[in-house]
Amino acid sequence: MPIKPPFLGTANEFIARHIGPRDAEVQAMLDLLGYADLEALSASVIPDSIKGTSVLEMGAGQSEADALAAIKAIASKNQLCKTYIGQGYYGTHTPSPILRNLLENPAWYTAYTPYQPEISQGRLEALLNFQTLISDLTGLPIANASLLDEGTAAAEAMTFCKRLAKNKASNAFFASKHCHPQTLDVLRTRAEPLGIEVVVGDEREIADASAYFGALLQYPASNGDIFDYRDLVARLHAANALVAVAADLLALCLLTAPGEFGADLAIGSAQRFGVPLGFGGPHAAYFATRDAFKRDMPGRLVGVSIDRHGQPALRLAMQTREQHIRREKATSNICTAQVLLANIASMYAVYHGPQGLTRIARRVHQLTAILAQGLSKLGHAVEQEHFFDSLTLATGAHTAQLHQQARAMGINLREVDAGRLGLSLDETSSQVDIEQLWALFADGQALPDFEALAASIPSRLPTALLRESAILSHPVFNRYHSETELMRYLRKLADKDLALDRSMIPLGSCTMKLNAASEMIPVTWAEFGNLHPFAPAEQSQGYQQLTDELEAMLCAATGYDAVSLQPNAGSQGEYAGLLAIRAYHHSRGDDQRDICLIPSSAHGTNPATANMAGMRVVVTACDARGNVDIADLRAKAEEHQERLAALMITYPSTHGVFEEGIREICAIIHDNGGQVYIDGANMNAMVGLCAPGQFGGDVSHLNLHKTFCIPHGGGGPGVGPIGVKAHLAPFLPGHGHMQRKEGAVSAAPFGSASILPITWMYIRMMGGAGLRRASQLAILNANYIARRLEEHFPVLYSGSNGLVAHECILDLRPLKDSSGISVDDVAKRLIDFGFHAPTMSFPVAGTLMIEPTESEAKEELDRFCDAMIRIREEIRAVETGELDPEDNPLKNAPHTAAELVGDWTHPYSRELAVYPVASLLEAKYWPPVGRVDNVFGDRNLVCACPSIEAYQEA
Structure with a gap:
């Protein structure tokens, strides 16, 4: 055999x-x-x-x-049907250059949280675009870099209102019955342990506004209605309550912004800006508020600062990214965002621009108006007088049968209750879809003439709430509209950053x-x-x-x-x-x-x-x-x-x-x-x-x-x-x-x-x-690094056999005393070697916590160890006086290409600054900015895209 x-x-x-x-x-x-x-x-x-x-x-x-x-x-085994459920989730087209060059690009998806701003300028710029997009559309000056989803953003809004509202006598939060049901569910979950009473009702029937410390309204309403909230907001403010509005971003391209009718904060989802439905996530939520509340906002905030050369540089601002540093006094445990999804949404806005977004919004609304008019001709009463993209129909005893017929046709409608159903259109909807929906409801009648209706259909948006303010006027939203331009913009941003596709993190x-x-x-x-x-x-x-x-x-x-x-x-x-x-x-x-x-x-x-x-x-x-x-x-x-x-x-x-x-x-x-x-x-x-x-x-x-x-x-x-x-x-x-x-x-x-x-x-x-x-x-990789570095930097903790688990902590505190070199200096110097810094000062101040993971080969581990050993030699040169205690490669790190070719005034060589080890000659990462000035950024907070003139002045 x-x-x-x-x-x-x-x-x-x-x-x-x-x-x-x-x-x-x-x-x-x-x-x-x-x-x-x-x-x-x-x-x-x-x-x-x-x-x-x-x-x-x-x-x-x-x-x-x-x-x-x-x-x-x-x-x-998943069946892809035509879905008109809405309720905060909508079909959308992810533009192919964004799909290929961002969502499927490891330069974007393998990057870490931008805590080290010098190596994160690309994704920070994309997030600043997102914040600007949200601020523009909501009419509120401060927006964060995203939250987890609309429901949890609403829960954050509730506790935000509880902290900041002047009505301290109330422990009740009003939530409109027109909010998405899943949002109300998350609100109830979050409120119960805190002893907050969530009162769900019709906002048009609020008798005593002073009964609430805050209110959440949906705009447009989950069932499709568009309500004019101006008088209600004024009443709530007069009662010292704060008002949060959950708003649809695409609708805001056509409707008055929440900030313009008095809302104190706006929350919602950016999903329909190019992010796939994905059976519910991940999607980027947003949170925007007034300037007076910026230090209480949950989540991360990208701000504009300057680097040590006085050039503009971006960073995470005001420590809002780390509310949990306050530990048991924290108002939120959020320490993350939906950055990749926020970046997709921001680039969707960059690619389409203000005219493109407005065109998409108008088309969705016009199709919905045509659908509504046709349904009326077929004898179905549409409940909404004013709407954007969603309708509710009173279908009585035929409701269950209509759902059954729809599913037989490969159509999903929204289940409202036993006598009503709903439907929402989106960017992917077409004339064929409208005619198929009419056929579902026609019951043998002749279908309306789509072309005739389209030629004369009036807007069903309320005239008093039509948007008059401009959106997305910043140049970034008005340039990259060809695929060539967008592709190059995404590449330019990615080249500024360090991710796993470049080196070990x-x-x-x-x-x-x-x-x-x-x-x-x-x-x-x-x-x-x-x-x-x-x-x-x-x-x-x-x-x-x-x-x-x-x-x-x-x-x-x-x-x-x-x-x-x-x-x-x-x-x-x-x-x-x-x-x-x-x-x-x-x-x-x-x-x-x-x-x-x-x-x-x-x-x-x-x-x-x-x-x-x-x-x-x-x-x-x-x-x-x-x-x-x-x-x-x-x-x-x-x-x-x-x-x-x-x-x-x-x-x-x-x-x-x-x-x-x-x-x-x-x-x-x-x-x-x-x-x-x-x-x-x-x-x-x-x-x-x-x-x-x-x-x-x-x-x-x-x-x-x-x-x-x-x-x-x-x-x-x-x-x-x-x-x-x-x-x-x-x-x-x-x-x-x-x-x-x-x-x-x-x-x-x-x-x-x-x-x-x-x-x-x-x-x-x-x-x-x-x-x-x-x-x-x-475990092996972590112990190998600990053993290689222990004679240069003390390993702070180990188990009974002198071994660590999957990570090790290096103690740099003695070096601060002997040389004046801080853990921050070492972290920034690692950038010159092409590395992201280890975790700084956690769980012990003045230390570096290193976790290599099993994915890193010995060659990369050695490259990192060699960099750390070389940095220790530089620190020793400071200790002995060979390097100046203030003007040395560590204090000045990281070094940019612009600095290298400019007037060189440092007492150490250009070669030592940017090529401290020979391996960098083959592949050098150049940080786009020098060390970022955190204090300047907090004192001069700018968290939306500044004008070109502002950059030039800086």
């Missing part, structure tokens, strides 16, 4: 493509650390108390081709790992991208299979019994986890349990989240090695035994160490009646090695944009699902379109559903063995 050659066997090439180091490199790193193999290293890192807790029983990984074929079969706690092309491919398939989140369940069987399988995969990876995929960011996952704990206690009659213990080392979102969930934070101490002080934890758990609700703990610890006492810690909490929330931010060190659901955790959130390969997208999208033990499963987030109707934390049932295929593909291709090896290599 002939022997089957090895090359004819089935091979999974993906694992080796995802994991950076080759076998020989792995052995070389193990040799440096003194371990024979990965198993021996893992055994020394993982504490004995949690060894063997992994329940990752998963088959072998599939090849890229096989996994793509499998997910294509799943996608084919060694950010501790952020896990910037490979986002493989095969994982990304299904995201833009129509079967995933063009499905409405409220489409009938029988049309989304592919998504149902995908989410069922992904939930099972995540249960296997974590050791939990159930998973919810609804939370659309890590912050939302934290929140959903604590809500599940809260609801569990209440179900047992333990309503008094409201104490949340949080170690002092915890990420700031933890106490912020506890505060939002109505819990009181009690901080527990950490010891000198960065571990939880178990004696202090025990004492506080016993002190608060009757009121103890939960412990929030990150594992491995925020200090990058597997704490030996984690089982004991969990037992202490359980013995005193509490539940254990284990933050999954560092799950990349545990998959396949140990499982939080098996060593004491009751609930964990996972960052799919960290451990499970969804790209960071320049600061979003993210997904933050939660895994829970069986007793908490009944309290997972619900939704109006799910079996459990209450408790939505995001606007869509499955949050950012369209990017879930990325994680499904990653896990499917890696398989159980591949996932375990990835964790081992993440």
Whole structure:
């Protein structure tokens, strides 16, 4: 019998493509650390108390081709119908140059949050365009760089009004019944733990405005009506209440801006500006407000400053990006945005310009007016006198039959109630669609003459609310209208930035790992991208299979019994986890349990989240090695035994160490009646090695944009699902379109559903063995860097065997004392070497936290280590006086090309400044600006596109 050659066997090439180091490199790193193999290293890192807790029983990984074929079969089970549901989600065309050069471009989707502005000028400019777009359309001067979705933006608006309204006597928030239903659901979820009463009603029937501290209105209304809110806003203001308006951006191209009729803030979604439906997300929400409220606005804000040469430079302004720095005093736990989606929306506006956007809006409205007129001729009463793109019909006893007939024709209409239905048109609607809708409602009658109606159709917008102010007058929205121009503009912006397509991004706690092309491919398939989140369940069987399988995969990876995929960011996952704990206690009659213990080392979102969930934070101490002080934890758990609700703990610890006492810690909490929330931010060190659901955790959130390969997208999208033990499963987030109707934390049932295929593909291709090896290599790479650098920079924390987990912390504080060189100087100097800085001053001020991930090859690790060692030599030269203490390469970093060719006045050479190591001669990244002046930017806040003259003056 002939022997089957090895090359004819089935091979999974993906694992080796995802994991950076080759076998020989792995052995070389193990040799440096003194371990024979990965198993021996893992055994020394993982504490004995949690060894063997992994329940990752998963088959072998599939090849890229096989996994793509499998997910294509799943996608084919989704039915793409003509959908007129609306309700905040609309069909749109993503312009091809934006699809190819932005959404599908790793230069944009693998970038990190722009905390280091000198290497983020491209995406910061795109976000500044987004803020300008929102500010122009809403008529409000300050807009943030996006939020998660319209529902959660409305919830942020509610708490914003609560803080800032002068009516302090009221604890009630009015929400119009004309708001989107999913928005009302999220409002109720967010309000209940805070003791806020949400009153849903008809705003035209408000008798006593002083009963409310704030109000949320929908413009146009969810059912299609356009109401004139000017008198109502004046009444609410007279009662010292604030007014938020959820506004449709496309409608605002034709209608009076909320800021112009007195709204204090405007929120909404930018989805219909070129972002696919994606079964509900990810989509960029927006939040705009008055200048007086800018320091209280949630989320990130891009501002204009100057660099050290006096040239214009962009940055994140006023620390609004990090409200959770305030910990338990924070008003929001938001630490992310939907940057990639906001950038798509901004470029959609750049590409179409003001005339193009207005033309799209007019066409959508005209088609809707033609549709309405034709329906009237067919004997159907349209409820709206004034509308933009949505109609409601009173269809009485025929409603169910009409829905059935529509679905038989491949049409989805909005289910309003038993006697009414609704429909919304959008950018993708056409004459053929109108005539097909008429045919549905004709009941045998002759169809109206489309051309005749189109020739004489009047506008159905209210004359008193027609927009008179100009939009998008800045040059950026009036130039890049050819594909050539837009393509070059996107390339110019991308060239300003550092992303994973250029170099390693060694950010501790952020896990910037490979986002493989095969994982990304299904995201833009129509079967995933063009499905409405409220489409009938029988049309989304592919998504149902995908989410069922992904939930099972995540249960296997974590050791939990159930998973919810609804939370659309890590912050939302934290929140959903604590809500599940809260609801569990209440179900047992333990309503008094409201104490949340949080170690002092915890990420700031933890106490912020506890505060939002109505819990009181009690901080527990950490010891000198960065571990939880178990004696202090025990004492506080016993002190608060009757009121103890939960412990929030990150594992491995925020200090990058597997704490030996984690089982004991969990037992202490359980013995005193509490539940254990284990933050999954560092799950990349545990998959396949140990499982939080098996060593004491009751609930964990996972960052799919960290451990499970969804790209960071320049600061979003993210997904933050939660895994829970069986007793908490009944309290997972619900939704109006799910079996459990209450408790939505995001606007869509499955949050950012369209990017879930990325994680499904990653896990499917890696398989159980591949996932375990990835964790081992993440630990190996981190320990290799720690060992190479420990003689140059002290490693602050390590476990009992002198090893770290998946990240290490370098202590630069002694160097500040000996040389005057700060952690900021080192971070900026790394830019000259072509690297993004590690995480600065977290969790310890004056340190760098480094996480290389398993995706980086030894050559890249060595390139980074060589850069750090060279920087240490430069610091030593400052210490010895060889380099000037103030005018040296570190204090002046980063160095730009313009500075290099200008008058050189520094006492060190140009070569030392920009080519400190020989490898840079082959591939040099040139930062577009010098070090940015943060103080100047905050004192001279500009957060919309400045005029060309302003740039010239700067």
